[in-house]
Structure formats: structure tokens, C-alpha cells
Amino acid sequence: MVFRFLLLLLFTGYFLHAQDLLPKREFRSVWIASVSNIDWPTSKNLTPAQQRAEFISILDKHALNKINCVVVQIRPSCDAFYQSSIEPWSEWLTGTQGTPPNPFYDPLTFMIEETHKRGMEFHAWFNPYRAVMSSSASVHSTHVSKKHPDWVRSYGQYKWLDPGLPQVRDYSLSVITDVIKRYDIDGVHFDDYFYPYPIAGTDFPDDSTFIRYPRGFTNKSDWRRDNINIFLQSVYDTIRCMRKHVKFGISPFGIWRNQSTDPLGSATSGFQAYDQQFADSRKWVQMGWLDYIAPQVYWNIGYAPAKYEVLVPWWANNSFQRHLYIGMAAYKINSSTQDTLWFNPTQMPTQLRLNRNTPNVRGQIFFSSKSITNNPLGFQDSLRQKLFKYPALIPEMPWLDSIAPNEPASVSTVKDSTRITISWSTPPAASDGDLPYYYLVYKFPNQDSVDFSDLKYLYKRLKSDSLKLVDSRPAGSQNEVIYGLTALDRLHNETDPIIIRVDLTRMDKEPVDVKQIRLYENYPNPFYVTTTIEYYLPRPSQVKIEIVNLLGEVMQVPVNGESAAGRHSVEISAASPSGPLAPGIYFYRLKAGNSMLSGKMIILK
Template identity: 45%
Template sequence: MRKHLLEYFLLLILTINAAHAQSQPEPPKREFRAVWIATVANIDWPGQKGLSPAVQQQEFKYILDEHQKNGINAVIVQIRPAADAIYRSSLEPWSEWLTGKQGLAMNPPYDPLQFMLDEAHKRGMEFHAWFNPYRATFDAKAVVAPNHITKRKPEWFVKYDGKLVFNPGIPEVRQYITNVVMDVVNRYDIDGVHFDDYFYPYPVANKPFPDNNTYAAFKGLFSNRNDWRRYNVDELIKGISDSINAVKPYVKFGISPFGVWKNLADGPDGSATTAGAPSYTALYADTRKWMQLGWIDYLVPQLYWHIGNKAADYKTLVEWWAQNTFQRHLYIGHGAYKVGTDLTYREWHDPAEIPRQLQLARITPNIGGSVFFSSKSVMSNPNHLQDSLRNTYYKYPALLPIMEWKQNEELEPPFSLVVRQTESGVRLHWQHDQDVRYYVVYRFEKQSIPVWKKEFWKERMWQPYDPDLNSPAHIVAKVFGSKTTFIDETPLESGKYVYVVTALDRQQNESAPSQAVTIKYKY
């Protein structure tokens, strides 16, 4: 009797778990899924200063491999932490976070940015180059190279809170920062330019930003210094936007601001929050305006608060931002670094906090994805966050949301698809006559369903299963456009499978599928 009861309860538990799994909605086919990879202070990469190029490369490939398993389809990599470079540059010195000494080149020589670009694209990931526009030194102890811009143009800088920052009120500063960004845009095949939340520095109590002389020299017709400061940042953002669109209109421009634009106390158009240092009033960054005027393509507000936070409730902010997208893309920045570690709030010790945030973002209109700070925090799997991404929320691959206002191409479907079984897996080869960004490989189990004719008692006809390209469950891989071959190494059961391939342009508009090819796989 006990044995039968035990078997009954085990069967009941399995049934309930299966029903729960089936009740979870299928992840969307298109969604921006990214992590920030910070280089400043060696937060994420490289693991420490002075590592050999070989070890740096090994580390970065491991990071990408893990995030590919996590379902991540874009990386936002910090390539300019503090007026220095994680790439070959004639304008700024090599970063100390690479070699241990600012200005000291790689030995043996290599270009980290080109390497990272190539590796990300191999894995079907977009690469967004993350610049910190105004920070010149990271801390008061920083030792800069002789050719660092603070040495060449000391009059451009202000010392604030122990650090040197570019003075945003000087027009030459705006032009210099634009030149640095455009140097990368012109020389590298990046997918996006990305700024974080550091514009005018976060205010320190009783320490006003010392720009009296700059205001007197460049205020023009402005009688309000705060408006003038916002104008200075506006001019930088608009200038970079115009410059990118003039040479590579397909490159995306995104900003990740502080999560509150204005509190309700700052004006009726603000959010119902009371958080300190809103971007509009404290950092002089009118991020909402940049979306409204189309100067940027996407925004990632850093909503690093838990659901129910009294000063800045995650749900309140998600809904506010979703109502202020102005037909531009909105992704949500998640504070993965707080999960299980924030001693101030017990809510961050709840394993369901980030999953609830992801669910809320997905069901809110006008939100197209999520970004996590930072890479290492996700990879450490706090409260099984990484497991949740792999097993549930990012279970299947996703294409990126389409930016309709960007440059699009008309793509023909790939043709002459050949599929055959090899010792290493199912090998696919196809042809295509156009330059494309990626190919998408789909695999379907070939099922048969009976279709009865009128005289069904005499004859029965079978039809192959109709492939559904709208479901991400069938995506096997994204292949960078320079390749027209792929080996499906997925362990398969014996049976028949159907493969099709589509092409994507830079905005991930998708072509019609190639002709479907069936293979009989023998295990």
C-alpha cells in the first residue's frame, strides 16, 4: 500500500512540474539580451593587470562561451574607461587595466578590440563599444602616460571629488570626445556605440562643480547655469549622433543613464520616485529628450532597485520609462551585482527578484530586452540567476529587435542548401549572392500528420510538418555572414529532420527561408 502511495505522489509531483513547465510562456523570438563587460579596475576583464595577451584572449573567449550558453546575444564592452584605450589608438594611450601601466603596449602585440569583435561575431553576438565620455582619471592615485590628454590639454579638465573630469562646457572638449568615438566607428566593425551614466559628475554634498569661469566664457544667451549645462551635454550627444549617421548609419547609438530621469517633485512629467541624483537635475543629462528627438537609438535606464523600493520602485520606473520611449528602443538595466550581496535590502536575497523583474519587463509594452551589470555577477550564478536564464528565460536563442528607422536591406533567401550527416554532426552548406550580417539555421523534427481525402476509406495521404519560423525553439545557431557552412553538433535521436536557413541584415531583418532540406539521421 505504501509503495503504491509513494508511486502516486511521485507521479503527481512529476505531473505538476510538467504542467508548470508547460505553463511558462515561450520566450520571444526577438529580444535584446546583453551584459556589460567592464574593464575599469579589472571588474570583468581582464582578470587582472599585466596578463599576457594569450591569457587575456583565453579569458575573454571563456566569458563569451558562458554567455552564449546563457542566451546572451549582445555584449557591451568598456573600451575607453578613462581617456585611455583598450584598442590601438593614436589619440589616447593604452589602458593600465591591460598591461599594468598606462601607455605600455601589448607584448606580444595584438589589438584587443579587433580580437573581441571577431570572437563576439563568431558567436552571433552584437558588439557595442562602451565609452566613458567625460572621465579622465579613475581615482586620485592614477598615474597617467606622458601623452595622456590631461598632460597635453590641462586647461580642459576639472578636479572634482579627487578625480579629473573633462569640462563639458568647453566646445573643444566636445569635439575631442567626438573625434575619439568616431576614430573607433571608422576603423572597427562595431555594431553600436554606448555611453553609461557619467556625464556631469555625481554631485558631492557642499561641493559645487567648479565651472564659474567656463560659464562666464561660454554661456552665450543662457541665464540659467543648469540649462546651460544640459545644453553642453545635448550638444555632445547630438554631435556624435550626427557623426555616426553620416558615415555608418547602421551603427546603433545607445545610452545607459541613471534610472530616474526626474522625480515627481522636479516636475509633473517625472516619475513617482524620490531617488537622489536624477539624471536631468543632478547630472544634466536630458536622456528623455534624446529619445524624443531621435538622437539615440536605444536607452538602458539602470533600474538597480528591487520591486517595492520606497524611493525608486522597479515596477513604477519600468512603467514610466515604457510610456516615454518615443518609438525608440527601451531595454532595462538590471543590477545583477546586488543579487544575494546587498546587505541593505533583504529583497535582493530572494532568488525570485530578478526573475520577477524580467517577467514584468517582458509583459510591459515598449520594452525590448534586458542588460545585466555586470558579466562577472551573472557568471557567478548568484541565487541561481544564471540557471534561470539558461533553463527558462533565455532557454532559446533570440534575434535582436529591429530598428525600423535604421538602414535596412532587401535580402534574398539563401539557396542550394545541402545537408548531410558526418562523424562530427550534421553539416550544412548553402550559397548566397549578397553581403549579409548573419545566417540563421533552423532545425525541425519531421513529423507526419494524416490528411484524409473524401474517399478516406480508400486512400490516406501524409504531409510533412510545416516549419514555424516564428518560434525560437527551432533556432540552432546564428552564423556570421562571412561563413556559409555550419555543423550541427547537437545530440539528436534517430529520425528525420528538416533544416532551413535565413539571412539577416545588420538590423536583423530576416529574409524568406531557403528551400527546406530533409535528412534522415541515424544515431
């Protein structure tokens, strides 16, 4: 016990300074489990209005938690939380399987719309093989176990579709395909239920299937693993043919194999999903059949059979350039009988910091939603105040899309005595055909704070049809407000920022095009000895300013070099030793990139 406590303190101290360095991109998600009414809806007997209110409340809480994706269980046991011609309505939704909501609505359409309103992704969670739960009170006549009892195997207290049957694979794929076709989901998600967890002394009853469909295998374990592999590959290939933006992810049991069994395995001594569930999760990512894997590392730091600090690096080293999100056991906070360290409020924050400090870990998913919103040991408070204090963008997946959209077009600003308005238009489609899916507006208090990697400066996220930002003009003597504008596609590829500097010392007679190089009239003009020339650059550029007489001769070159984006000023002196200017008429010209602008100035006697 003392050793484990010291170990926890060691990790806590090690990550003390890293905890405030929040990443710009991080997958932050929760599982919202519907089976047995774990998270939503909380009862089979809620009215549709109560169901909707509950789901909105869940989303609003997680928006405050800076969660950017929800993984929602829509098919817990060959039933549906949506209108389906293939499977019956879920008992966990309406109390009786096969009974639609009354008054009618489509929960999946509703959930997706509300999730997207809050800038989150919606991943649809399917259980591909679980057919009938022990707690199921009703099974409808249209349920697959009734229509195709020959596909179903009883094992323990559950009924399962037999993964070895081609008909089962085709059937489950048709369910997933139907959802992808009809609903605007962002991801397809499976959990750890493939072949069921084994019951001591009882084998899964698929001997007849093995005899009928051996496919050349003589070892049943290898055959079972291949049954799962065939199905997952077909799911991934189907998704890729249907929707470029839809991701496929799986959350397997946290141990693939132990090192004592396989030298490629982890230094653990627990249950092995490869051998006992026939889930070759390492191969799934190695073969590129998944976009992300979220192993359920549901053990604490220092837990001898399966140490968190051992498993997370192992998965990171075996993610094969696919995204790795760690499944985290929020449900154990302050309630686990497995290890007393779960009663320590630093356990889960320390795990999260370990994730962030492990290369190749791109985020985490918490099981489950209510285990966060119930705020055990103040963990939700920790998310809001420190760990997830600022939002994070979902990491890009370059194997799906590496091309950013085109930057916003026709960007302009206009200001009056109370407001600043930034407007833009939709740009042409990028080379891959994508238009912006959303826009981000950053806001910086001063030039020194301009940092697009720090999302504490993220001011607004706007939908693709929102082409204007209206902001209050700051009070006081501030001379300038600095904004940044970017466009992102559905897979979160972001354009280079357009920096927008709003000069508060001048009033605008008309909108100012912030993407256009501007050269302002010098002041004062005419002048005796010195005058100031100002110019604006929408992006960093090589700049040259020349002072030219009426004969076209260059008299001075006050600027010649790289200039940052934004507004600049340069003082011109008629008495400059590098090129004194006699009284008369001169021209000043600005060369920046492919642009050249000019103005006229007069020096008095």
C-alpha cells in the same frame, strides 16, 4: 517586510505562465567593465595570453547564457584598450598608463573578432568626460590631462573634462570617430557619467566656462544640459554619416525626474538625473538622438523611493519608438544592503519577467558580467535552464534599416545513407545594397512543429561565407526532415523562410533544387484504376492540377486551390464519378504561380 514579500509573490505568480514564452527577439547583454579591473582583465598584471584566455572564457560562458551582445568598456578614463594615436594605453590593461601590451596585440581587434565568432554584437563603451580616477596609479605624459590641463576640472577625487568646452566635445568626438573608422564595432555606448554626481555643498567648477561660452543661456543648469545635448547630437549625426549599422545607446541613471518635480516624471522620490547630473535622458530619445536607451533601474520590486514596477512602465511610456533595454542590478543579488529582497532568489527572475510583459521593453543589460557568471543564488542557472533557455535574435531597428536581404539563392539538397547536405549561394544585394550578414537554419521534427517564431527550433547560425550545412541523417523510420533557411543583414532584418523538406524515402542521384516547383512522375504508371501524383512547392501557392486527354480536353481537376509549401500527393482514380477515364494515354499538368509542368500517364484495360 510582509507587504513586500507578498508583493513579490504576487508578481511571481502573475508571471508564472509567461516565463516559458520566450521571445524570438530580445536584447540580452552584459556590461564588461574594465575600470579598476572589475570584469576584465581581472588584474593589471596579466600577460597578453592570460588576458585573451580570460576574455574567451567570459564569452564562452555568456554564449551558454544565450547572451547576444556584450558592452565592453574600452575607454574608462581618457585612456585606451586599443592601439590609439590619440590616447595612451590604459593602466587597467598593462599596469602602467601608456605602456603597450608585451608581446604586442590589439585587444580591441581581438575582442571584436572573438565576439563576432560567437554570433554576438560588440558595443564599445566610452566614458566621454571622466579623465583621471582617484585609484589611478599613473598618468602618462600624452594623457589629455597633461596635454590640455586647461580642459580639466578637479571635482571630488576625480578629474573631469569640462563638458562646456567646445574643444572637449570635439576631442571626445574624435576619439569615438577614430574607433568607428578603424574597428568593426556594432555599437557606441555611454553609461551614466556625464556631469559628475554632485558632492554636497560643492559645485562643479565651470563658472569661467559658462562666462566664456554662454550661447545665450542665463541659467547654468539649462546651459549644462545643453552642453550634453549638443555633444550627443553630434555623436549620433557622426555615427549615421559613417556606419549605417553602428548603433548609439546610453545607460543613464534610472530616474529622469520625480513626478513631484515635473508632472511628466515618474512616481518616485529619488535622485533626479535631469536636475543633478544635467542629463535630460527623456529628451535624448524624444529627439531621436539615440537608437536605444538602457536606464539603470537598479532597485528591487517594492523599493519605496524607486519601485522597479513603477520605473519600467514609465520608461516604456517614454521611449518614443526607440529601443528600451532595462539596466538590471545583477551585482545586488545576494549582496545588497539596500533591501533584503535581494536575498530572495526570485527577485531578479521576476524583474526580467516584468520586462517581458511590459510593452516597448525590448531586452535588458546586466551589470556586470561577473555578477552573472558567479551564479549568485543560482541566477545563471535560471538563465540557462529557463529564462534564456533558447537563443534570441536582436530586435530590428527600422529607422536604421527596414529592408531584409534577398533570400539565399540556388538552394539545393542532396542526401546519402548517412548525411543530408543543404547548399546555397549568395544572393544579389538588396535594394539598399546589403548582402546577407549571416544565415539561420531551423530544423523541425514534423510538420505540426513548423514555427519560425520559436527559436527552440533554431539549429545553426552560419556566417555569410558559410554556404553549406551538413547534417546527420536521422536513424529509424522517419520519412522526412523539415528545415528552414533564412538570411539576415547586419541589423538583423530576416527574409521569409525557405522551407526545405527532405524526403528520406528516396535517394538523390543529383542535388535537388528546393526553390524550384517540382512535379514527379505518377506511380504506378501504367495503372489500371488508381495512381498517385506528387508535387513540391517551395512556398505557398495557388495550385491547379488538370488531367487532359490527347485532344486537350480537361477530364478531371483533382486540385484547385491554395497549397502549403512542401511536398504533396493526390490520388487519381480512373473511375472517379467527377470524370471517369477510359483506357488510354493522358497528360497531367500542374499550374502553380507562373509555372506549368506536365507528365504523361497510361491507363491499361
